[in-house]
Amino acid sequence: MVVSNIVQAVTHGLRQELARDKNVVVLGEDVGVNGGVFRATDGLQKEFGADRVIDTPLAELGIVGASIGLAVNGMKPVAEIQFSGFMYGPFDQLLSHAARVRMRSRGRFTCPLVVRTPYGAGIRALELHCESGESMFSNIAGLKMVVPSNPYDTKGLLAAAIRDPDPVIFYEPMRIYRAIKQDIPEKEYFVPIGKANVLQEGKDLTLIAWGAMVKVCQDALEKLNNKYSVQLIDLRTINPYDAETVLASVKKTGRCVIVHEAIRTCGFAAELIASINEKALLNLEAPVVRVTSPDVPLPFAKLENYFLPDVNRILKGIEKVMSF
Amino acid sequence: MPKKVLKDFEIEYLQVLDENGNCDEKLMPKLSNEEIKKIYEMIILIRVFDQKAFNMQRQGRLGTYIQFKGQEASQVGSAMALKDDDFVFPMYRSSGLLIARKHPIVQVLQYWNGDERGLKSPDNVNNFPISIPVGTHMIHSAGAAWAAKLRGTKQISISYFGDGATSKGDFHEAMNFAGVFNVPAVFLCENNQFAISVHRKDQTKSETIAQKAIAYGFEGIQVDGMDVFAVYKATKDAVDKARAGKGPTLIECVTYRMADHSTSDDASRYRTKEEVQAWQKKDPVERLEKYMRKKNLLDDAYKEKILKQSKETIEKAVTQFEKLEAPDPKDMFNYVFAEMTPQQKEEMEELLGK
Ligand SMILES: Cc1ncc(C[n+]2csc(CCOP(=O)(O)OP(=O)(O)O)c2C)c(N)n1
Secondary structure: OOOEEHHHHHHHHHHHHHOOOOEEEEOOOOOOOOOOOOOOOOOHHHHHHHOOOOEEOOOOHHHHHHHHHHHHOOOOEEEEEEOOOOOOOOHHHHHHHHHHHHOOOOOOOOOOEEEEEEOOOOOOOOOOOOOOHHHHHOOOOEEEEEEEOOOOHHHHHHHHHOOOOOOEEEEHHHHOOOOOEEEEOOOOOOOOOOOOOEEEOOEEEEEEEEHHHHHHHHHHHHHOOOOOOOEEEEEEEEEOOOHHHHHHHHHHHEEEEEEEEEEEOEEEEEEHHHHHHHHHHHHHHOOOEEEOOOOOOOOHHHHHHHHHHHHHHHHHHHHHHHOO | OOOOOOOOOOOOOEEEEEOOOEEEOOOOOOOOHHHHHHHHHHHHHHHHHHHHHHHHHOOOEEEEEOOOOOHHHHHHHHHOOOOOOEEEEEOOOOOOHHHHOOOOOHHHHHOOOOOOOHOOOOOOOEEEEOOOOOOOHHHHHHHHHHHHHHOOOOEEEEEEEHHHHHHHHHHHHHHHHHOOOOOOOEEEEEEOOOOOOOOOOOOOOOOOOOOOHOOOOOEEEEEOOHHHHHHHHHHHHHHHHHHHOOEEEEEEEOOOOOOOOOOOOHEEEEEEEHHHHHHOOOOOOHHHHHHHHHHOOOOOHHHHHHHHHHHHHHHHHHHHHHHOOOOOOOOOOOOOOOOHHHHHHHHHHHHOOO
16 A cells, blocks of 8 residues: 555556556656656656657647557557646547547557546636536547546556557546545556446435545535435546446435536536436436536636635535425 | 759858847847837846746745746847737747736736736737747737738737747648748747757757748748847847738747746756856846946946836836735626626526626
8 A cells, every 4th residue: 555645646557557568658748857747757757768758849739649649559658738728739639530540440440548637727727727628528429538536546547547448538636636645555456437436325415526526525515514415426437427326326316416617518417417317307306406617718816716616506506406 | 863952941040249248230230229228128127027926926925927037138129129019929938028018017917816807908009818828829920910911000910939839730830821821920939948848959850940930931040039139130120021021930039948937847857057057148138238338328327226116116016916906706707708698697696696
């Protein structure tokens, strides 16, 4: 066991995979000498050399495009995009190419690449660094989308992502990069992609979140002080999401609140609610409530806290559903 | 059939004022004594600003800040060659440029403290909001220059970017559009040797950034970016050429980022003190002072006066900045569309009440 926060869990996961498979390479801006702007690749270039932990030119489209080429020709690239705000340059590469390599080549070529990127607001970062775009990437068939919320899952999901035969976006919650410490195994383990995690059992209400919002939900539940019996689900994978766990819970509780920090319109809650409506409508005691950010560009630091879902808004959402 | 050489190229390097303040009078651009003093005063003002903003960040009085120390000559020298209604597309490291372009200092501070209101350009100058993504704004500059050409406004458009930005496809698309449509655009690269930790030599295999212009069919020039006269001259020439309908220019200002990349960075992880000290000798302020002393444009009294004045100006702005009222949370809804959507109205009410 080793005590680790989320950033360190990324480093452990990368180190494990670099050591295991010589075809794994880590590439991105400032990931080598500097060890990444968040130090997620700290020390790895020293350990594995500049051919395997690679400082690239400043070009996100280049990083992802080249990773596709590396992946189709036998390598296992783990690309870092410095902030999720810079994922839209390579969006074309992800959508038009990475997601379709298997389909268009009828399985002759595959694209086992991982793109890691820190996302999420709440740390007073510069504008355009922190948006939550998980539903945009989940609207691309052929890409998997993973969002861990704690160190244990981070290492386990990262290992699973690197071994996955298809492209995976690995969204790291920047806000809680260093906020949570856990004992995590030094030996290899996996957290499967596509499996949600029931963090707390409950029978009155289902509360669903992912990434940095899981911690905010936990804080809300602490404040709620067992007033209701809440089942807390950490979705962990956005695409393909774990409908089975979600539906089983909602069928049991009949009430549901979904929290995400992406804006409301076309946020991933919409997809979850549609699936609840399709498969568990008659089990519902109340309309599902979404606690999300409003439909505006993420404001600069000064107004960030008005934008993001917080404990009070989550409690308000819970009360709304419970008192329906 | 013998092989033929179809094209061969040369890239000019321009320096007017050397590190010791010696000036090549033949190359010296036409500048009155008053103009030279104005340039000097602006350079001192922004240097004082830069240090103050950094200190404030360290004291928790400002958010993340990005210093431009070492790049004052590139920013002021080029700004002085522009007209107010020319279009400027700055980057995050352009705070000095913005001040030289009449952006109120209070607002520059406001921006770095996470307040959108800081971005609003004064009505009488065309300063576009700074680009936070690296390099995505150069093509806007090409577009704005194109509009100037189509509308016959006589404006030119200039974008500022770093050496790292030249690796992006955006750079090449901007240069190509500018060349193809022969627009009045100037591309000003502040090659400060680093893109965070990545050294210029690892960014591109080209020996110079200036030479990249050749491939797009227009001129590129490399200048000593710590020599304010060289930067002024190169920009003025490029601007005059653009206004005369003779197309774009790429200017590579060779300079150095004397500070960390940002207040979140620690440059000692990737560069040595010796390297920084070597560049320190090229400092844009010192050589200008030496030159001005020789020309009797500067003595100790004047130097002190300007420093004192600059500090007062900055302190006044800081006081004003610290008295500003916090932005109204409704503000985040107000500028998204000309008219708020029904969804936004509902969300605003839900979040902030009626
Ligand atoms: C598209 C994009 N990618 C990455 C970043 C993160 N980042 C900010 S500045 C920077 C280095 C830029 O270097 P350069 O273009 O040389 O300009 P400098 O900062 O040195 O002035 C990086 C990688 C960003 N802001 N935008």
